[in-house]
Amino acid sequence: MNWIAWFYFPARLAWRQLVFDRTKLIAATSGVLFACVLVFMQLGFKDSLYASAASAPVKLSGDLFLMHKQSEALWRPVKFKRSELMRALGNPAVTDVYPLYLGLAPFKNIETQVKRTLMVYGFDPDSQIFNVEGIKNKRIELQLKDTVLFDEYSRPEFGPIRQLLDAGRNKTEINDYKITLIGTFRLGVSFAADGNVATSDLNFMRIFPNRNHSDIDLGVIKLRPGVSVTQTQFELRNQLNEFINIFTYEELLQHEMDYWANMAPIGFIFGFGTIMGLVVGLVIVYQILFTDIANLRNEFATLKAMGYEHGYFIRVVFASAFFLAVFGFIPGYALSIGLYQLAESQIFMPMPMTFSKVVTVFMFILSMCALAGFLAIRKLRVANPADMF
Amino acid sequence: MSIAIEVDRLNFSFGRGVLTQSVLKNVTISIHQGEIVLITGPSGSGKTTFLTIIGGLRQAFYGSVIVLDQQLINSNEQTKIKVRQQIGYIFQQHNLLKSLTALQNVSMTLEMHNAMTERQRLDRATEMLEAVGLGNRLDYKPEQLSSGQRQRVSIARALVGQPKIVLADEPTASLDKQSGYEAVSILKRLAKESQTTILLVTHDYRILDIADRVVELEDGIIKNS
Structure with a gap:
């Protein structure tokens, strides 16, 4: 069995099942989109905070800096x-x-x-x-x-x-x-x-x-x-x-960043917000996948009776999770760009949409969906053909 | 003529301890390649249980069940999957995937066999659907088809992989007389063309005449006919 078929067929089935029920697809996508925007905003505010916190020291020109301990x-x-x-x-x-x-x-x-x-x-x-x-x-x-x-x-x-x-x-x-x-x-x-x-x-x-x-x-x-x-x-x-701290330029910047990240609760708040966004998204995607498996257990059991292996269904579930991640991420990304610009114009702080942030958020969303899939595949056990027919 | 299914003193029961309920008792039967066998009997006689054991869907522990040279008693998952792949299963309800078209549903059987290209799969599935008289319904979803048409799609799905054995569990139960008879006639015609063994569970006496042999099961015991 070649690996393209190994992944392609279950992915295609997952795709067909997803697009079949538009209402459900929109609901699931909105869940991911919501999580995506939340994470983008939290990370955006956090990075913006760090960047602006260090805006004065960044422009200082000197070799060493003295500060009271x-x-x-x-x-x-x-x-x-x-x-x-x-x-x-x-x-x-x-x-x-x-x-x-x-x-x-x-x-x-x-x-x-x-x-x-x-x-x-x-x-x-x-x-x-x-x-x-x-x-x-x-x-x-x-x-x-x-x-x-x-x-x-x-x-x-x-x-x-x-x-x-x-x-x-x-x-x-x-x-x-x-x-x-x-x-x-x-x-x-x-x-x-x-x-x-x-x-x-x-x-x-x-x-x-x-x-x-x-x-x-x-x-x-x-x-x-x-x-x-x-x-x-x-x-x-x-x-x-x-009682004097002697900082190099880099150490001074780090000292400022650390203050906002650790001393001030702000770093924690945004970190917490990010996690909450992911948890909400996780629960939504998990619910969708879980209900999906429950509703489709008859179909899965039928396929099992035809000779499909358990691993095939795991791949179907993960492929669904992957599609949901992508479907939710694309509009979430577009919406976040708009919100970043809105935030920049409202709070006058830099909110750059950097490539690394895009990759980070996508990875977050992908892991979130993968984890939801991982939790949902336990439900596959109900698709036992001997109990169905 | 070679033997497709060989069952020897099969015993099967549900539950355990005092709740043990014996379903199949010392069932012994041999079915030849190409034979069409009907199993009849009242509800609760163990017909469906018997079929699911033959089909590798249910694990039995006592006796001997040899299907296509594989022993299914105390078998591992891999053996059962191998047997399932060589069997076409027709269910009481059509059990089609509702998100897929008739053509895609039939192709699902072929996707397990990677020797074919996508084109070949679709051509083969189309031929099969034409053979059951649904050449003009290829792109219809199950909900757009009548129950008789759905059951014919499911027959096409069971036969398209050219299985050695077809197991059918009350295929006419949800159909009226006309379409029920049509469905099993198609099944018989196609099976005879390709020397496929058919084991069909039913208590629909209207279709008894398609069988080479009728076996009656009552309270888990085969009655000599």
């Missing part, structure tokens, strides 16, 4: 002494160190006057620690008093800043302190903050009168070209205070 994530830092950062200069491999100041503050919408909290980044404009065009271009202007750059990717609730700037309306308040917007840059929002502004360290102290230069949130270290980053990281670990 008690800092859970960049958006809620524990301050440490600037002198600690300065001590790193004692290492011959270190060329420059720059402090980064972070603070959440209400920003007054220029049009509506409504205040909404955003993240304020304060740093030496000459330091070039942000690898962002809009910031680099304005480093001279940023050195002026009370000048601020606004993140274009901030949520629209802050107002159409770009158009307002073009119209010459550039005065507003952050933390009840009057500032002038001198341009925009592109960074991206996260679950922690709905918007971002960048300003000089001096302006930062003006916006936050309670802050001072000697308490910093993040230290950015630049090394001489060609020196080993890990070697310097090791040396600094011995030289600096033990």
